[in-house]
Amino acid sequence: MDVPVLSSVIEVLHTRGISEEDLSRQVKALLSFVEIRTNQPIGRYLDTVTAIVVQKLLQDVDSLEGFLNSTSVDVQLGIVANFFNEVAVSEKMNDMVVAIRAGVERIIPGLVSSPVITATRDSRRVEYAVRGPIEQEIDKQEKAWYAELREKLESRGDAVENSDDIIAKFFALREEGFDAQKEFLVGYLIPSFVDGFMERMPIRVNIGNSFPYTRLSPAFIEALEARLLTNDDSGRVHLSLDPLMPYSSSRGLPELAPLVHAKLIERGIAPSDESFEEWIERFVPSNGSSEAIAMAFDVLVEEHDDVVMTGRANYSLYSAQIQRRGANERTVPYEGGEITVESVLKALTPRTRLLIINSPNNPGGYIGKKKLIEVVAEALKINGSKQVTVLFDEAYGGMTFGDKVEDDLPSYMVALCPDQVIAISDSVSKKTGALGVRGGNIYFAGPKNNMSFLKELGIARAIGLCPNTFGQVFQAEALKLGEAALVDMSALQDRMDVLIDKLRQVPGVKVEPAEGGLYVFLDVKGLKGLTGVDTSAKLAMRLAEESHFSIVNGSGFGGHPDNDNRIRFVVFLPESTNKELGRRFKEWAERNMK
Numbered sequence: 001m002d003v004p005v006l007s008s009v010i011e012v013l014h015t016r017g018i019s020e021e022d023l024s025r026q027v028k029a030l031l032s033f034v035e036i037r038t039n040q041p042i043g044r045y046l047d048t049v050t051a052i053v054v055q056k057l058l059q060d061v062d063s064l065e066g067f068l069n070s071t072s073v074d075v076q077l078g079i080v081a082n083f084f085n086e087v088a089v090s091e092k093m094n095d096m097v098v099a100i101r102a103g104v105e106r107i108i109p110g111l112v113s114s115p116v117i118t119a120t121r122d123s124r125r126v127e128y129a130v131r132g133p134i135e136q137e138i139d140k141q142e143k144a145w146y147a148e149l150r151e152k153l154e155s156r157g158d159a160v161e162n163s164d165d166i167i168a169k170f171f172a173l174r175e176e177g178f179d180a181q182k183e184f185l186v187g188y189l190i191p192s193f194v195d196g197f198m199e200r201m202p203i204r205v206n207i208g209n210s211f212p213y214t215r216l217s218p219a220f221i222e223a224l225e226a227r228l229l230t231n232d233d234s235g236r237v238h239l240s241l242d243p244l245m246p247y248s249s250s251r252g253l254p255e256l257a258p259l260v261h262a263k264l265i266e267r268g269i270a271p272s273d274e275s276f277e278e279w280i281e282r283f284v285p286s287n288g289s290s291e292a293i294a295m296a297f298d299v300l301v302e303e304h305d306d307v308v309m310t311g312r313a314n315y316s317l318y319s320a321q322i323q324r325r326g327a328n329e330r331t332v333p334y335e336g337g338e339i340t341v342e343s344v345l346k347a348l349t350p351r352t353r354l355l356i357i358n359s360p361n362n363p364g365g366y367i368g369k370k371k372l373i374e375v376v377a378e379a380l381k382i383n384g385s386k387q388v389t390v391l392f393d394e395a396y397g398g399m400t401f402g403d404k405v406e407d408d409l410p411s412y413m414v415a416l417c418p419d420q421v422i423a424i425s426d427s428v429s430k431k432t433g434a435l436g437v438r439g440g441n442i443y444f445a446g447p448k449n450n451m452s453f454l455k456e457l458g459i460a461r462a463i464g465l466c467p468n469t470f471g472q473v474f475q476a477e478a479l480k481l482g483e484a485a486l487v488d489m490s491a492l493q494d495r496m497d498v499l500i501d502k503l504r505q506v507p508g509v510k511v512e513p514a515e516g517g518l519y520v521f522l523d524v525k526g527l528k529g530l531t532g533v534d535t536s537a538k539l540a541m542r543l544a545e546e547s548h549f550s551i552v553n554g555s556g557f558g559g560h561p562d563n564d565n566r567i568r569f570v571v572f573l574p575e576s577t578n579k580e581l582g583r584r585f586k587e588w589a590e591r592n593m594k
């Protein structure tokens with residue numbers, strides 16, 4: 001663009017008080033009009049084509065003036081059509097629109113010459129704090145730390161044992177805890193080196209910890225052995241895999257759905273007068289409950305819909321699913337600290353499609369009470385929309401500490417408002433400690449006539465053929481055993497107690513024991529003030545970089561302002577590891593106080 005044109009363009013825009021962005025918006029609106037009139041979306045190229053047209057306008061003062069002066073769409077279309085013109089443009093609106101659309105199609109091949117293939121807009125807008133930059137930092141440290149360990153082991157003159165074996169044994173000892181690992185290393189390396197070296201050992205204080213956070217219950221192991229092993233005539237033990245090798249039905253292995261059905265009848269959630277064949281259309285087994293929740297989002301939530309989350313903080317999976325679909329996340333404001341009908345009403349809109357209740361709660365550690373259901377039911381009634389599905393995420397169902405008792409929230413909701421459509425997602429992951437087998441499911445309750453989405457849900461499941469059969473077996477055996485399959489919550493409580501005791505010694509940190517689930521959500525407002533670190537994300541990164549452990553920043557659990565004063569710790573690491581974490585955290589705080 002030469003200088004005289006540039007200055008006249010600026011003048012034209014300036015005298016009309018219009019910015020380049022305003023112009024871009026007008027052009028985009030015109031191109032959107034073309035899309036609608038021709039019924040041919042420009043799709044992912046819309047922004048680029050808009051930018052090209054804007055550039056052309058900015059290079060031609062007469063066109064720009066004409067474009068801005070015109071009050072009629074026809075004139076604007078004529079100007080834009082001219083830019084694409086290979087055919088003579090008539091004055092008829094329809095011809096111009098068709099010519100512009102054809103012109104757009106002709107320039108698209110020129111826009112696809114870059115070898116860099118970008119992800120879709122939908123996937124690009126997803127952030128997921130739980131597996132975000134902090135975990136990546138710890139990954140990086142872990143690689144370097146283990147490389148240093150290998151080097152040290154290999155530089156020993158008297159080495160008899162292979163360093164790979166030593167590292168493998170050391171790694172496995174994470175399950176025993178920090179002290180056991182340290183003691184083990186002292187058997188190979190100079191103690192004075194081990195002290196400092198272990199202080200730098202990266203620790204993941206996250207559920208993605210790649211060792212079982214707790215062993216399966218003995219009764220559960222026995223049940224799985226009985227299910228998966230057989231003896232032949234000579235007494236040899238075999239894995240009996242044949243029934244699990246084909247795809248199962250998309251509704252799961254024949255044994256699974258009846259067990260879920262029976263349990264839901266017992267809880268008063270499934271109608272006892274509905275036949276099993278009718279009922280099963282409400283049921284979808286899945287690879288973990290995350291997949292089930294994703295499928296529910298798939299069929300219920302689209303761009304510009306609203307999703308209401310009832311927690312003060314909410315598990316990042318929901319935000320990711322909301323972002324993925326271009327929907328809006330709305331949280332209950334919790335003014336005065338309590339959830340009330342008024343506060344839920346502030347979050348609900350006519351566009352609300354899902355309302356999520358997660359108890360026991362990740363990351364909050366609390367369990368929902370009946371009162372919550374009363375409040376939500378009343379707010380839904382006042383709001384009046386019949387398009388809301390209430391999703392109960394029971395990933396941590398049954399996992400309570402001490403004498404804390406869970407109310408059966410979905411069951412209460414069915415009793416209070418039988419006409420409400422609800423969904424319940426369940427998982428074998430956390431409650432049995434079998435995360436990797438990916439067993440989960442979702443079930444819909446309420447008037448089936450109002451659930452036209454069940455057909456699409458069935459298709460969504462069928463596209464994935466079936467959830468993995470091992471996950472289904474784990475679910476079935478866990479359901480048969482009931483509480484006996486549950487992880488040992490009292491052992492986890494002991495670990496949590498140690499952690500809380502240590503965390504309370506960190507300046508500026510407040511923490512309450514969790515009522516259920518696997519996390520404590522620390523209040524670090526005071527610590528932020530003492531150290532001048534102003535966001536939870538920065539605090540989490542500093543702790544990772546300087547104290548070598550990875551936690552999740554509170555801001556990763558939704559936009560509630562209070563979340564940025566929090567961070568999440570898992571409670572289940574071995575006691576000596578929890579002590580080491582407390583030590584490192586306290587030392588970091590003291591070192592960084594202003």
Ligand SMILES: Cc1ncc(COP(=O)(O)O)c(C=O)c1O
Binds near residue numbers: 289
């Ligand atoms: C609240 C909540 N819901 C659902 C899930 C999904 O777990 P899974 O896919 O293993 O069932 C998780 C996992 O962390 C969770 O914390």
